[in-house]
Amino acid sequence: MGVEEQENLVKLGSYVVVQKQNFRKLVKITDKPTFTLGKEFIEMEQLPGKPYWTTFKMVSSKNGKRNVALEVAEKADTMEELCRGIISGTDNRTITDDSTSQKLSREEIEVLRDAGKSSIEIVGSLIENSSSFAAKTEFSQAKYIKKKEKKYYRFLMIHKPTLSIVQDIYFKQDCNKINSLRMDTLSQILSYSDVKADGNYLLYDSGSCGLTAAALLSRIGAKTTGNLVHLHPGNQAQMTLVNALNFPDEQLKRMSTVNLYTFLRLNYQGESEIIRELVKKHIIWKQLKESEKNNGDNEDIPNAKRRKLNDEDDDDNDDNDNNDIVVDNGDNIIDDIIDDNIDVPDTFKEPKWLNETRQAVDCFKNTKADGLTIIAKEHPSNIIQALLEFLGTSRPFVIYHCYREPLQETYIMLKQRRDIVNLKLLTNFCRNYQVLPNRTHPEIMMNDLGGYLLTGYLVD
Structure with missing residues (x-):
């Protein structure tokens, strides 16, 4: 087995993205027997050693009623064939929703699920035993089938974590965990920071679960000469999404995580x-x-x-x-x-953090940083003034904040300096659209948060 094939296999201790229809969850493969997915406990003993993008069928387990075992499946069932050839009505006004149109009881449906019937078979039985399904319009029938498919769907797919996938998962679950960073804003941060494979870059991140550090480290790439110094407040850096992307050890070693105050004190006062x-x-x-x-x-x-x-x-x-x-x-x-x-x-x-801080300070003694990125939850004015000392001449800096007012005050402060040029305060509004046959429209329930960027260059 080649190196590329081994990299595409799920390993113990690595992260995977579990997808069930449109729902995705980030899961770490550990010695624990199960992970939660909704109200069910999914047994993960079948996952290590399997290639990414493998489809699994969820079957009943002997370890408990809520436990679910996994079996490798060739493909997942779809409802496309079920929708073909169904007679539909023209008007729903004659349909009465009194819960008597369905002949199957809840106990009979549970028997079908326990017998291992597929989602197509269960939904097909529901349609056959419904007295009002044929009278519904084509749109109502598709909506009904989609609702029942979501309930009885029994297939999972394992994806390899990527930057866009983990960002989408966290942004939909709770955007505050990643400081409301949208993917288009994150791409602009990488572009304005001019991140390349052979530079030394300085990052301050005070609360994005390691999303920005993972993005910069991913852009620097593996087996390159680039380095990243990740400054953070508090005792430990947020490394959740850095670990989630399963970077190789060689790439992780070129990123130093250092406390901001310790970094500045060691630089100015000495060790x-x-x-x-x-x-x-x-x-x-x-x-x-x-x-x-x-x-x-x-x-x-x-x-x-x-x-x-x-x-x-x-x-x-x-x-x-x-x-x-x-x-x-x-x-x-x-x-x-x-x-x-x-x-x-x-x-x-000596504690390990002292040696790592020493290496981070030495990284900018001979050469300055090729780019400075600040992802702040606090007011960024003092942070940018302290870190501009480590930025090289004619090099860019980018400041991100969830709100506009702190960046406006920082803009006025930097505008008074003669060594700062090309200052820009900008934001983007990205509107998502639902594109379906005969019903294309903007998404109503969407998150309009995306933050603001302040960019500029340091000159002599």
Whole structure:
């Protein structure tokens, strides 16, 4: 089996898109036996090792009434043949909806489902036992068949996750999770940022579930020389959609996820000050734990200070904790206890985030960034002023915000600078259309959110 064929197989730990008719869901293949789809529990033991775009039939399982097993099917049933040759009426006004036109009871329909009948057979039985179906108009008949097909459809298809698919899934479920980023807006961000395969790019994202990072990393591509520094607020970056696209390890290693405050502080203050604070906190924790082990309490450290240390959550083994570095607000507990002249103990280990931050800072020491992208939920003016220092001359920057007013204020602020040119504040309105025979019209229930973009160039 070739490398390309192996890449098209579902693997344990990878993500897949499960599609049932028009509904799609992102699922991670794990050791867990099932995943939820509506009110049913789908057993996933048949998925690993199968190629993407495989169609599965949902059959009854022995593990429970709500559990559903999967079997590989050649193709899914469709209702196209069922709709052919059906006599239709010309007017629905003579039809009375009193629930007596259907001769099959609910128990008889459940017997058909438990017997493993296909959706075509079940819907066909419903049509044969309906006294009012033939009197309905052609449009009403198609609507009825579509409604029943949705209820009794028993086929799934497994798709390979792509950027457009995962964006569509999250935008339809809850657009706030991806900061209301539409696909056309995301494509404009990639275009205005001038993302290429051989550049170094800087991204700040404060809440899009990793959608923008996944888009930039996908545009940079695998087996290239491009690098991406992903800045984020808080302790951990949102990497859900980055992991969902199943990037190879080589491509993921060229993306660094760094806390914004740590990145700026390491760049301007140097790492000696940061290591000094980390060592001090490490010693304090060792003293505190040793004292509590021997005496049950530490008399040298007041209870208020102990609570402050506990609130800071400075466990040396926590590699993702970037809150070890806090702004000095005049109540520096550590400096009250330990002298500045200290030696690094042998038990001290540098956290992984410090090494990753160091690499990110070194990435922009010799060469500036080829593009700057900011996806902000907060006001972006201070962020853009801090990060323009790392952008190269004649290079573009793009700022996205869900609302217009913060970008208007940022536009006025940047317009006063002489090193910013070609400033543009823009937005797009994309209207979806339903295109069907004899009923083509704009979609009524659609989401008009798409955000606003502020673009420009940094010059000398």
